[in-house]
Amino acid sequence: MTALLSLRGVTKRFGGLVAVNRMDFDVTEHQVLGLIGPNGSGKSTTLNLISGAFPVTSGAISLRGQPITHLAAQDIARRGVARTFQLVRLLPSMTVLQNVKAGAVFGHRRHWGHEADAVAEAMLEKVGLAGRGHMMVGQLTYIDTKRVELARVLAGEPGVVLLDEWLAGLNPTELEEGIRLIRGLRDEGRTVILVEHVMDAIRSLCDRCVVMAAGTKIAEGTPAEVLSDAAVIRAYLGDDDDA
Amino acid sequence: MKRRTFTRLAALALAAGVAGTPAIAQEVLKVGAVAPKTGPLAGGAAVSYWPNVKLWISDVNGRGGLKVGGKTYKLEAIEYDDQTNPGETIKAVQRLVDQDKAKIVLPPYSTGLNLAAAPIYARYGLPMITSTATTDKADALSAQFPNVFITLGGAKPVVQGVVDTMVKLRDRGDIGKKLAMVNVADAFGIELMNEAKPAFKKAGFDLVYETSYPLGTQDLSPVMKAAKAAAPDAFIAWSYPPDTFALTEQAIVEDLKVGAFFTAVATAFPAYAGRFRTGVEGVLGIGGVNADGEAFKTYAKRHEEVTGAKPDYWASAMVYSSFQVLEKSIEAVGSFDNAAIIKHIKANSFDTVIGPIKFDQHNNNPSFWTVGQWQGGVFKGVASTGRDGAVDVKKKAAWK
Amino acid sequence: MSALSSRDWGNLSLCAIALAIAACLPWTAGAYGLSIGVTIAMYTALATSWALFSGPTHYISLASAAFFGVGTYVTGIGIQYLPYWTLLPIAGVAGAVMAALVGLATLRLSGVYFVIFTLGLAEFVRQIITWSQNISGTKGIYVLTSIGEMHIYWQLLGLAALVWLLGWLIGRSRLGFALRIIGDDEAVARHSGIDTARAKILLFMVPGAVAAITGAVLAPRYVYIEPSLAFSPMLSFQVVIMALLGGTGRLWGPLVGVIPFTFLWEAISVSFPNQTTLLLGVCFLVIVYLLPKGFVGLIDLANKRMRSAEGYV
């Protein structure tokens, strides 16, 4: 099947440092792809390149066959690529409902007025925050702020969802709830790219994984394959001899 | 709650300002004056305007006060700083008339601020004898504002004065016909430059160098070097105070050998002679006075005694004279009936520090000093439109 | 545009009544009161339109003087060739176009560069106008019209009302919602699909046009138009101080800043004519220190404290 999103030779250089080095991988429709690797391997940078947060130094990214390499973040978002942020970023001066409406009004599918309110309410229900639209974001628990961010992402009915360490910082019970929510996305057939450190989330959610170390792809395959791959273990745990 | 306290606060402050000193035996008359104490024009007003307000009031009170219809009034000034902002000038004049109930409101300082305030003076029918506004549109203005009088003339007569002086020097063989002329790129400079170019061409001079420079230029040596390169016989600058000082210094540094060196505003300032001392000898400038006449000498002495500063040799005497015209008209009419006062100003000639002043049908004072020259440490009038006491213009010797 | 709720109708009628009362000022207050009224109306239009842009985007623009000056020159030059009523829209368009150009050029710049750029803009435009004035030989421009203080006051009042209406409409529109998002977090705005640069430029055209129209309206009041008076940087700073004193959080914020500041300015110029500048400087300092969020901030604080005191939340 043709790739929904494909990266070819994508490179990002900050001055001398090469954060991402000629990355190639594809994401097909309805696939949940895990992008994993130790800290500083370039996972988040890759996500930022896809979402247009950082300009690409060289290489090409294409969505449904159309190049989006040099598009501004807002144009990429409007073509249906929505993302969460590593550190949750909500709109402090607004209510929960208005935060979600931001996605509904300006995202891939645009609504306005009552229609936008309805979509936002629906999204709140989906993420388990039904009826709490009037609250200010300042009064939410940590997991609830993550739920609002997810609701905002979904409110624009995106084609691809980018979750940047969305599960990070959750306690065990919240983690179960988080994984359940992402599984909900999977069951709806949404295409998701997951940047995560939580290994059992990767095992239970991802169809395929791409493993990065020092900016390059060192392995690709199903979660089981990559997690037993010698190179991946060495990347994560360091060489056997110094263990 | 907020707005009421503030309005009460403002009213309280206004009352405090107005009450002033308790009424002493002689009735006190409020005289309003608004001009820049800060902002770009503060320098000029500090030399020519404010000292003369103080001097005029102390002179009138010195003579026992203003005699109006059998009663004598002691004058007391209410001064406002309009920060060289026309909006403030308008508000201040309004405040003087409405709130402070000032019977006499002296005209503001400079062309722009006078014209901004003119509609307000007109609405109240107040006589407005401007002394620091130059305009060639006296006729259009007096049609629109019949109470406005222009004493400082316009660009045409000033240019004519300078042209006549240059022609006199050329005919005497002191200078050739090559002329270098520069101007500050501001309304004042542009107006004079546009009058001067055709006038000098008609008088047979050829313009070997001509340019304008923006207000606030820090370094005028390029202009002076280029002027010197054109080897002119005479140098003329339609300049503002900072440029007048800068151009003169550059001329000294470049040792510009010219038979005539003319700079405009501030040439007549005491600070100009204070800075260049003997160097000013023979420098021509805008304005001038009958420096040898008794009237000006006693005025200058009193000016220094009362205000501690010397008057400049152009605007100061003009400002004081315009106050004298107002004073004499009020005393002659014997009341504060402004319409009668204006009619009186139109109809009569007045003897003042700079000599007799008579307004034509466009409320324009046709005779005033146009060109002066530093001779022996005094800035004497050498050309005017109908002023007597002009001294003969001298050739500019080398810079000392 | 979501439908008008009853509360909106209430507010609208309240504003209409307030405007009607304000419009009677020329008869109720004397000529002096009117001249203060003109100053208040002028700064209300300028500060409110300024806060429309700087409120949500937190950009401090010191370009009011540049647009105001262009407006005065549109009337100054236009008055001889065109009927007066055509000059206001022309000034508005000129201001908006200039704002768009400045926006295109500078909105990529971070905070302080934008401030300095707009400060330099007034000087830059002034130099160009004086230079072209010099080349074309046009002298100081006279604006001799029969327009009186009253007419100027009503025009400014109308302009201020227009700005409030526009602000209210924008607030309820998609652009308004986008701007509130940008104000909170520009990265989120971009990633939600908002073209932040376009939104900011569109919005910056509002203060541009309004300041130019204000300049055009006031030109007849000054009678004689000179670059140094039309483009004085002082105007830009006063607009900023009054808007901040009032607070940019609410649409009526700047008005609450303009009125007390104008009376304060009057009180100081009246009672301390020789030290006016000195005391105004002190007022600036007091405002920046004691009222960082302006009166609106104060009122919000009071409401919050009142509400939390009653356990209302």
Added chain:
Amino acid sequence: MDILITGLLLGGTYALIAMGLNLQYGMARIMNLANGEMLVAGGFVAFWFWTGSQISPLLTVFVVAPVAFLLNWLIYLIFLRPLVKRAKSRGQLEVDSILTTFGLSFVAVGLMLAFFGGDYFSYSYLSEPVHILGDTYGANRVAAFLAAVVICGLLWLWLNRSRAGMTIRAISVAPESARLVGIDVRRTAALAFALGGAVTATGGALISTFLTLDASTGVIFTLKALVIVIMGGVGDVRGTIVAALLLGLLETFVARLVDPGLTLAAAYLLFVVILLFRPQGLFGRPTT
């Protein structure tokens, strides 16, 4: 050829005008709009010493510098430290400092009016011709240029060679991390601000020998200094020197060969162009 020298001399004047602001804004993060007034104050003192008791401005400078240093230190402590404490972000500090220092400039003008009156003040000092490479220049401008070279040179050496200089450069690059290595950022910022004030006042004293000043002319100098500092790159001494010389040369070039009426317009055009294509200025670091 003489365009080059005249341009350099003007560049020296501009360096004196802008260097102080670069220290104050670049290092201490205070966008000081009262910079022009401090310059004029320096000029006032030089005028007062010269006309009063014939003390040459070149000597007055040694009185003006320490006094200005102390005065600016106090200004920083009283008026600006509360802002630094209160500012949550760098942007907020800059905006607050713009508004506060604008208020301060008003207070300064008011004070100068009270002490010196509103009159123009100018005096002649060293206004004799000096012949360099066959052309004549004002001795006072040349003296000011040499002083500028000395001051900028000393500053550059001190900033790059001495420990105290390094701490100042550290807080200009990254104030937060400077705190981690034990630098008392607030005291160093006060030092930088005071030093900037001293340099500006000294500059004022020197250029008052050939420029006419009055209480209200500070605004022109502040604008010119802002343009130069931003163009040269904030917080970089070399940047300010190069930008000042560049501006001097450009203005002189335009004045002599194009049209003197366009000098200031050309200066602002250069400012706009640099700001658009290199927002961080010629030597500045790209701020995020």
